[in-house]
Amino acid sequence: xxxxxxxxxxxxxxxxxxxxxxxxxxxxxxxxxxxxxxxxxxxxxxxxxxxxxxxxxxxxxxxxxxxxxxxxxxxxxxxxxxxxxxxxxxxxxxxxxxxxxxxxxxxxxxxxxxxxxxxxxxxxxxxxxxxxxxxxxxxxxxxxxxxxxxxxxxxxxxxxxxxxxxxxxxxxxxxxxxxxxxxxxxxxxxxxxxxxxxxxxxxxxxxxxxxxxxxxxxxxxxxxxxxxxxxxxxxxxxxxxxxxxxxxxxxxxxxxxxxxxxxxxxxxxxxxxxxxxxxxxxxxxxxxxxxxxxxxxxxxxxxxxxxxxxxxxxxxxxxxxxxxxxxxxxxxxxxxxxxxxxxxxxxxxxxxxxxxxxxxxxxxxxxxxxxxxxxxxxxxxxxxxxxxxxxxxxxxxxxxxxxxxxxxxxxxxxxxxxxxxxxxxxxxxxxxxxxxxxxxxxxxxxxxxxxxxxxxxxxxxxxxxxxxxxxxxxxxxxxxxxxxxxxxxxxxxxxxxxxxxxxxxxxxxxxxxxxxxxxxxxxxxxxxxxxxxxxxxxxxxxxxxxxxxxxxxxxxxxxxxxxxxxxxxxxxxxxxxxxxxxxxxxxxxxxxxxxxxxxxxxxxxxxxxxxxxxxxxxxxxxxxxxxxxxxxxxxxxxxxxxxxxxxxxxxxxxxxxxxxxxxxxxxxxxxxxxxxxxxxxxxxxxxxxxxxxxxxxxxxxxxxxxxxxxxxxxxxxxxxxxxxxxxxxxxxxxxxxxxxxxxxxxxxxxxxxxxxxxxxxxxxxx
Numbered sequence: 001x002x003x004x005x006x007x008x009x010x011x012x013x014x015x016x017x018x019x020x021x022x023x024x025x026x027x028x029x030x031x032x033x034x035x036x037x038x039x040x041x042x043x044x045x046x047x048x049x050x051x052x053x054x055x056x057x058x059x060x061x062x063x064x065x066x067x068x069x070x071x072x073x074x075x076x077x078x079x080x081x082x083x084x085x086x087x088x089x090x091x092x093x094x095x096x097x098x099x100x101x102x103x104x105x106x107x108x109x110x111x112x113x114x115x116x117x118x119x120x121x122x123x124x125x126x127x128x129x130x131x132x133x134x135x136x137x138x139x140x141x142x143x144x145x146x147x148x149x150x151x152x153x154x155x156x157x158x159x160x161x162x163x164x165x166x167x168x169x170x171x172x173x174x175x176x177x178x179x180x181x182x183x184x185x186x187x188x189x190x191x192x193x194x195x196x197x198x199x200x201x202x203x204x205x206x207x208x209x210x211x212x213x214x215x216x217x218x219x220x221x222x223x224x225x226x227x228x229x230x231x232x233x234x235x236x237x238x239x240x241x242x243x244x245x246x247x248x249x250x251x252x253x254x255x256x257x258x259x260x261x262x263x264x265x266x267x268x269x270x271x272x273x274x275x276x277x278x279x280x281x282x283x284x285x286x287x288x289x290x291x292x293x294x295x296x297x298x299x300x301x302x303x304x305x306x307x308x309x310x311x312x313x314x315x316x317x318x319x320x321x322x323x324x325x326x327x328x329x330x331x332x333x334x335x336x337x338x339x340x341x342x343x344x345x346x347x348x349x350x351x352x353x354x355x356x357x358x359x360x361x362x363x364x365x366x367x368x369x370x371x372x373x374x375x376x377x378x379x380x381x382x383x384x385x386x387x388x389x390x391x392x393x394x395x396x397x398x399x400x401x402x403x404x405x406x407x408x409x410x411x412x413x414x415x416x417x418x419x420x421x422x423x424x425x426x427x428x429x430x431x432x433x434x435x436x437x438x439x440x441x442x443x444x445x446x447x448x449x450x451x452x453x454x455x456x457x458x459x460x461x462x463x464x465x466x467x468x469x470x471x472x473x474x475x476x477x478x479x480x481x482x483x484x485x486x487x488x489x490x491x492x493x494x495x496x497x498x499x500x501x502x503x504x505x506x507x508x509x510x511x512x513x514x515x516x517x518x519x520x521x522x523x524x525x526x527x528x529x530x531x532x533x534x535x536x537x538x539x540x541x542x543x544x545x546x547x548x549x550x551x552x553x554x555x556x557x558x559x560x561x562x563x564x565x566x567x568x569x570x571x572x573x574x575x576x577x578x579x580x581x582x583x584x585x586x587x588x589x590x591x592x593x594x595x596x597x598x599x600x601x602x603x604x605x606x607x608x609x610x611x612x613x614x615x616x617x618x619x620x621x622x623x624x625x626x627x628x629x630x631x632x633x634x635x636x637x638x639x640x641x642x643x644x645x646x647x648x649x650x651x652x653x654x655x656x657x658x659x660x661x662x663x664x665x666x667x668x669x670x671x672x673x674x675x676x677x678x679x680x681x682x683x684x685x686x687x688x689x690x691x692x693x694x695x696x697x698x699x700x701x702x703x704x705x706x707x708x709x710x711x712x713x714x715x716x717x718x719x720x721x722x723x724x725x726x727x728x729x730x731x732x733x734x735x736x737x738x739x740x741x742x743x744x745x746x747x748x749x750x751x752x753x754x755x756x757x758x759x760x761x762x763x764x765x766x
Contacts, residue, residue: 007317010310017306021382024299025375030292032371049275049282050221050267056239058274059222062184062191063244063263067251069180070195070207072173075147076104082181084108088147089166091140099143102163104170111167122178124171137162147173185209188271192217192264199257214262221267228252228259315394330394335406341388348380434475441468485514492521501529561588611654611738615761618649618690621658622683629666638673638696642681649683649690651758653739661735661743664728665694665754672752674699690760695753702747709745729754 049055076082087101102110111117115129139160147170184191192212198204217223218234226233226244235241248261269276317325329337356376360369395401402408445464488505495503503525505518564585572578626642633640669679673696684691709729729745736743736756746753 013306013309017303020299020302020306023295024303027292027296027299030288049279051238052282053238054278056237058278059237059265060241065176065180066193066195067247068176071251072147072177076174076177090144091142107167107170110163111171114164116168116171118175122175122182124175137164189273190266190269190271190275194262197252197254197257197259199254217262217264220264223264226261311393314390315397324398326394330391333404333406334401337388337391341384344384345381349377352376352380437471485510489517496525501525501532564588613652613654615650616653616655616658618651619644619683625662625666632670637676639678641678644683645685649685650761652761657735657739661732664732668728669694669696672698688760689757692756693753695751698750698752702750705747
């Protein structure tokens with residue numbers, strides 16, 4: 001694959017991204033420009049203007065105006081024609097003799113002098129007037145008002161009004177009357193209505209702008225039909241016009257009369273009126289909204305695609321992604337880049353609010369100005385965030401985002417600080433920080449709870465609750481992780497102390513102080529394992545040396561013993577030679593015994609002894625051993641005193657090796673016990689084991705400990721005059737432990753006591 005530079009491609013894709021961003025902004029402008037109706041996507045689903053809420057509101061306005069027209073027609077007309085010379089209100093200054101009547105025209109002129117007139121759509125509008133016309137006016141007492149002849153006042157003061165208030169009321173009523181009279185009756189309209197009231201003995205009142213029948217009303221696109229005799233009417237409007245039922249009853253001129261109201265809109269919109277204009281606006285809105293929506297979707301998709309491409313190739317010089325590139329600001333810590341971006345955003349928004357708005361005011365006005373200002377602010381924020389985001393992406397790809405951050409440096413320094421501190425001080429800091437955070441969040445939550453006035457306060461309230469919960473969960477998880485690490489450390493110490501010196505702790509599962517402790521434990525385990533391996537190697541070398549030396553000594557020693565035996569068979573008569581032969585035979589036999597003991601001690605200490613474990617009655621074995629050594633003890637005038645149980649005590653042991661243990665102990669007593677003393681043999685049955693003891697008074701001072709006596713050659717070092725090899729007790733101890741027993745020596749002055757314990761298998765009566 002050929003590698004190409006990504007510079008030109010990035011520039012082209014960046015230009016495309018800006019184009020799609022502009023397309024998105026145009027789409028937003030088109031959507032916002034048609035937001036008068038406030039329907040959003042529902043415009044695309046409604047299909048026609050007659051299905052919109054705007055249509056229902058226009059229908060509601062016209063229907064309400066019809067009821068007001070029915071009430072005020074007789075007030076403002078004379079013989080069916082508007083008569084502005086009619087007196088419709090009479091007032092006085094408090095004196096009944098000073099009453100004065102005002103015509104419609106006088107009140108209209110008075111309202112105009114005060115800045116209020118009816119526009120071409122018969123709606124009240126305000127015009128500029130001089131300030132002298134706006135002076136305070138006196139209150140006048142209303143003695144008669146034809147537009148509200150049955151008005152009732154809850155307080156006497158309510159019957160007093162200024163002439164301006166009276167003129168404005170008349171202007172409001174005239175506005176409703178004129179709207180229906182000129183827009184719905186005299187002028188062709190798509191809105192058709194029929195309002196009728198009747199009562200017995202009275203001529204029916206009829207208000208209508210059409211001669212259509214009820215069926216013809218219902219054949220129009222939208223219609224309503226209400227009757228005072230029925231609670232619910234008939235209608236097919238998007239919004240239920242339930243207000244008509246109440247107005248039909250409220251505006252009835254009869255106490256016990258009846259009435260109907262029919263209204264319909266020709267949805268072909270043949271007449272040029274507000275409905276036709278609304279339909280045109282709706283169709284234009286649909287078209288512009290559809291175009292705006294297409295622009296918006298295309299712009300967003302284009303922005304996403306181009307953004308993804310730029311994000312994939314940013315940070316690489318070639319398309320094969322082999323060589324990186326950075327800008328100077330990419331080497332700054334991420335926090336510095338964020339602060340610089342915020343500073344640029346503040347400066348950009350300041351320029352937009354002070355310079356950009358002045359330019360926009362030349363082009364836009366009304367409600368479009370705040371929207372365009374918001375759009376400009378958003379564009380500035382987007383551009384700054386765009387540059388910042390790609391800087392973060394390049395740092396992330398190069399694994400520099402976290403490495404160069406000030407946050408990482410801070411946490412690293414804090415971790416080192418707390419690691420070097422005592423555990424109690426670190427825990428105190430953690431607790432203070434945890435308590436301060438909880439108090440701060442608690443007070444903030446309480447403050448917002450009692451001031452939930454705006455949506456921002458409510459959002460901040462729930463955000464603080466979530467933050468408080470997340471912080472406590474994080475702290476719990478932190479303590480749980482620390483306790484888990486402590487458990488793993490305890491487990492490691494337990495395993496190493498139990499002899500598993502090769503136990504290794506995975507340091508990736510730890511952090512902080514615990515990681516340092518785990519590393520020390522690994523070092524201890526490695527050191528112990530190395531020492532043990534060296535010790536085992538040394539012991540093996542010693543055992544091999546002893547075995548080899550013993551083997552090498554056997555051949556010449558056997559020759560010496562054989563030649564001594566041959567010389568003795570020659571019956572040499574020389575007493576001196578015979579004495580020499582006797583000494584030579586003794587020494588060679590001692591050397592033979594020493595060699596055999598060396599080999600046996602080596603095998604016993606290394607565990608290289610083949611055991612045949614069987615059930616043995618240790619009571620019987622001790623009896624046999626006593627019998628074997630009675631004559632031998634007698635040679636040194638040693639009295640053997642034994643206390644043995646009468647029943648059998650069965651243990652699991654190798655008979656030959658157990659005999660060797662007892663033999664060595666008895667021989668030790670024979671060699672080193674004081675002459676003409678007693679040797680005590682005891683066999684005691686304990687709950688789960690049996691204890692064999694042999695004790696005697698030493699012939700020589702015992703200036704060593706019991707553990708030293710079981711070391712090899714100790715006795716030979718202390719007294720070279722004895723016949724012992726110094727290996728008997730060591731061999732006995734090793735053989736005992738190989739058979740799952742325990743071997744201890746107790747020294748009390750010159751008292752020597754050996755204790756041997758074995759687990760008991762079973763007991764049976766003899």
